[in-house]
Amino acid sequence: MTSEKIRVLVAKPGLDGHDRGAKVVASALRDRGMEVIYTGLHQTPESIVEAAIQEDVDAVGLSILSGAHMTLFPKIAELLRSRGAENVVLTGGGIIPKEDVESLRTLGFARLFGPGSTTDEIAEYIESEVGRRRAAANH
């Protein structure tokens, strides 16, 4: 009767209120069988990380369109690491210029999903990445 669900936190850091993408992705991940916790709008890095810890999620998906990603994303990665949760898959999307995507890659965001991404791509990425990390953790 053991059952492991993938738990994902979908979070909106920063001050922008555009939640169309976050909500579409949250619904799509639920439809793929995941348990999706949605934080609501205007979250600080601290509140996002505390939620990720309390909810013991496998992945955190950040959605931002305010241009503050280079401040907020690294802060969230750093806080997760400091809480010993570096195993959590970190990803995100929004209006993020290419060179920022490159910089964020070295800061714990192996993959980001820009405009035009499909919800399937996002779900498949989370599934495979969580699967890989769980397998590694069991060894």
Place this chain on the structure above:
Amino acid sequence: MDSLVERFRSGDRRALARLITRAENRSPGFAETLDAIYGSTGRGFRIGVTGPPGAGKSTIVDGLAAAFRAAGDSVAVLAIDPTSPFTGGALLGDRIRMRCTEDDSNIFVRSMATRGSLGGLARATVDAADLLDAFGYKQIMIETVGVGQAEHDVMTASDVVLVILYPGGGDSVQAMKAGLMEIADIFVVNKSDHPAADRLVDDIEQMLELRARRDAWRPPVVQCVATERRGIAELVLRIENYKSAREAAGDLAARRRERREAQVRRAIEEELALLLFEKSGFQDYITRELDRRRPPYAIAAEVVNLIKNSLKHAI
């Protein structure tokens, strides 16, 4: 596993969260862990919160959490949402309305999906509450799914049950018909600035006249406007009254005993189901017999007889 329990005991919230996940997943060893921390449970007070959709359960919980924090108590919340029967996924959105948690790490909020449980809670809700209790949280709130049907599991899972209703719209009346009247220890009429609020209060009082309770407690009706946190102080007071009155009467201990009995029964059921349908050959046997056009009750009777016979030898 042991190091996780150690970290749990040293106050690591991440270890607490991970142990709740293990209970949810029924991971190997979860039962031993729960037994290991069992001795530390019983200090927290468990408040069940139920009611029809749109009644404002999360907002009431948010208001209570802020009030408890202001009084210096640590607070934990278990918020249950439904799992989709088709995809197995769930959208857990109760954190959105818990404003007071944003910059206070002394509030622990955990969202749980029902994962097929039908009584309004998740299978592991009592386990999760035990973990929060043993961790040291003083006020533990359990918010049920709230789809408006009878959600009776919350009665055994908590020390007090708040039923949240709201005026206008037929949902509250529907909820009362569906059996929420019987499980309420305290009624909350939320959105009580609505013109039909007094009428709803009257309806509740009248229904209370007609129903008998096992104990001598008469559920009070508290009026709130949760979005403005009006009425929350009175609600806290009513919860405290309830607690001391039930403690004095010895009912609280009885209620907790019932919870443990239900937990033991449930653990046995789970194990037996596992044994019968997954580890033994009964599932194959049932399929085979059905294929032979044998009627269902006959198959069931035969399986039960087989088990009875083997039990005779065992006990």
Place this chain on the structure above:
Amino acid sequence: MPSESFKKSNEVYNKKASAAKSREDAREFTTISGDPLDICYTPQNSPDLNGGGYDDKLGFPGEYPYTRGIHPNLYRGKLWTMRQFAGFGTAKDTNERYHFLLEHGQTGLSVAFDFPTLMGYDSDHARSRGEVGRCGVAISSLADMETLFSGIPLDKVSVSMTINGPAAIVWSFFIAAAEKQGVHPSKLRGTIQNDILKEFQAQHAWLVPIDHALRIVIDTMEFGAKEVQQWNTISISGYHIREAGSTAAQELAFTLANGFEYIERGIARGMNVDEFAPRLSFFWDVHLDFFEEIAKFRAARRIWAKTLKEKYGAKDPRSLLVRTHAQTAGVSLTAQQPENNIVRVAYQALAAVLGGTQSLHTNSMDETLALPTEKSVKIALRTQQVLAYETEVAHVVDPLGGSYFIEAMTDRLEAAANVYFKRIAERGGMVNATKEGWVQREIHRSSTAYQKAVEDGRKTIVGINRFVEEDEKIEIPVLKIDPKVDEISSDNLRKLRERRDAARVKKALDGVRAAAKNGENLMPRFVEAARSYATLGEIADVLRGEFGAPVEPAF
């Protein structure tokens, strides 16, 4: 009415056309909102247009019910205002961009504020970190507003400001900045968006809970009617509702329903509807479905005019007019093959003009990558100029009026909006429907359905799910915001706090607090606070302290 023989031949045609084979690469023939379309439209789709039906449903341009337009000669009298939304970095950076735009023939200004400003935080607030000047210009006080319009005479240029939660405060900065230029409030022309209902429904740049927020909006309406008579005090906006994922019908219905809510609250405040209704304007999205969008503009004019006249008893014809600003649909742009966006924007702009807009913003091709560069903004502006001066489309008013298809589509959208009005009423009105999250869930339902249609390939987006270029290198330059903006803005604020008259600031803030408590109109208090150089964050904090924080409803 069509004759019996016509009906018969129409039926024969319909059978024949439906039986004919459809091309294989089209999976469905619907509007972008997902509504099915007939193969061909005929007089039977709008049988009542001849005779009395014409007067009742269309009227002449500039005449009730204004379906065909709000002016008799429309663009022959005055072209639409070409108004590009712009703002980034510090007030000084944006001031330079404004001078650039005005030099290139733009005819009005439109201010984009950064997120801290939109949310009522000063540039040096902890929550502003990383956000200052990123998505718009950072304005924390009157001093910033003075810089923003330095060298721009505020009695000559109309200014639109996209601001909502703290709209009343930022408007006060503007009024005070004009005073400094020697311009009296009665000479000011422009718009504050100030449409708080759609913020709760779609965009979420809010300040205080909805009921208090609405009170402040009505304060601005009342103040504007008396003191700033040429100002549009609310720009009732469908744009954000549509961008959040609604259908065209939802955009139409929710926006108009929001408008009716403001009308009712204005009347409840004791004002005559004709005192304030003429100063309400509208802001619509122009999406890709060409005909649906044109019909949407026409349906909006008809519904608003009829409702204002029949339900709210407006007598002044100006109260009945849907004066429109339009912006091309940001969500329709692609990050892939971004130059294609120029083409999308051009079609959308054409739809807005054929729909009879008074003002237009055309998006720049690079807006899915970052804020636009000067070059891409210029192309967007030139798109409007080509449309206005080369295509000859602006000479005839409502050129598609009388088209069987356009008239049927206009009727259909009107009917769909009426169904929504009924559902909203059943939910206790727009404010209640918003508090419960119903409006938001309706929008979410549509956005999810559209995403599914794209992912299933039922809807095509060039460069996304067809005609994709693998390993495409995007080679257009992207605007970079100076990372020092945070620092510069914080520094300016620090200096301002040192040099201003602290006692006057305190007195002004106490005045705001007192008015917040006792219910008097807040606007004069805000203007006095602006004059004292109290900052946006300081004034907003008083409101947050008195009224609390907004509540996000369940998802």
